[in-house]
Amino acid sequence: MNSPAGDRPTNGGAPKGRPRSEAVERAILEGAMKLLEEGVPFAELSIERIARTAGVGKAAIYRRWSGKEALFVEVLRAAEPPEPPLPGTSMRDDLVVLLESLRRRGLANRGSAMLYTVHAQMKSNPRLWEEYHSTVVAPRHELTRQVLRRGQRDGELRTDLDLELLSDLFMGPMLVRAVMRPDGELPDLLAEEIVDTLLTGLRPPATPDP
Structure with missing residues (x-):
């Protein structure tokens, strides 16, 4: 089938001087x-x-x-909710927003037969998973590390802790519930519960009054 008018390639590339439709x-x-x-x-x-x-x-x-791997990843990105804006009020608040986004993704995947099929097929295709990981998972993981890094800088988090490990500790419980346990409950306050439970042992010790 021919390309629609106005979208035909010029000399093998995109039409010069025209934005992509x-x-x-x-x-x-x-x-x-x-x-x-x-x-x-x-x-x-x-x-x-x-x-x-x-x-x-x-x-x-x-x-x-x-190729179709890159297109497939874009389909996933288009079908999922966008990354949420972070409030920036505290590390704790930003972490809750990030985890809540994962919780909502989990609910969306369960309610969409298409997304469920996509994720199932992705797991059996190494090239597709690599593409998805580099364009979706890795940036999300880096955003979490940035939030944790700010928390260490602002005194909300102990500075002797490894950020890579911390990122897994915060995101892991939600990912297990949302992805690996399709029957696991995803209650409304789960993000806050995970963050507050972990922060109990990760905050710096209180400085005694002089």
Whole structure:
């Protein structure tokens, strides 16, 4: 199928002087989602099939993504809620917001057959997992470390603790509940409970009055 008018490549690249069409990009993502919702396995989700479903040419996809792994990750990003803005009032408050975002992702995944299928297929594809990890998981992990680093700087957290380990300690319980235990409860105040429980033993000792 030919590319839509105005979106044809020029000399093998993107049209010069023209911004990429948001409508075309949205059509591609929705086409991929439609196929996933219909239960098409990732191995059968070819660029040709996605392009045909979206009503665009293959070149329109390759101008935006390097291949179906990168497109697949973008589908996940589009289907999940965006990263939340952090209040910045304290390390504790920022951690609660980050964990609450993971809790909501867990609830969304459970309520979406498409997302459940996507995550299940992703686990069996090393290249896809690597792409997802580098573009979604790693930035989220680094954001958590930044919050913890500020907490150490501001005296909210002991400075003798390893930030990599701390990030796993805070995020791990929520990830286990949200991803590894589909039947695990995700109550409204779970994020606060996890953060406050851990901070009880991680705050610096109180300085005695002179």
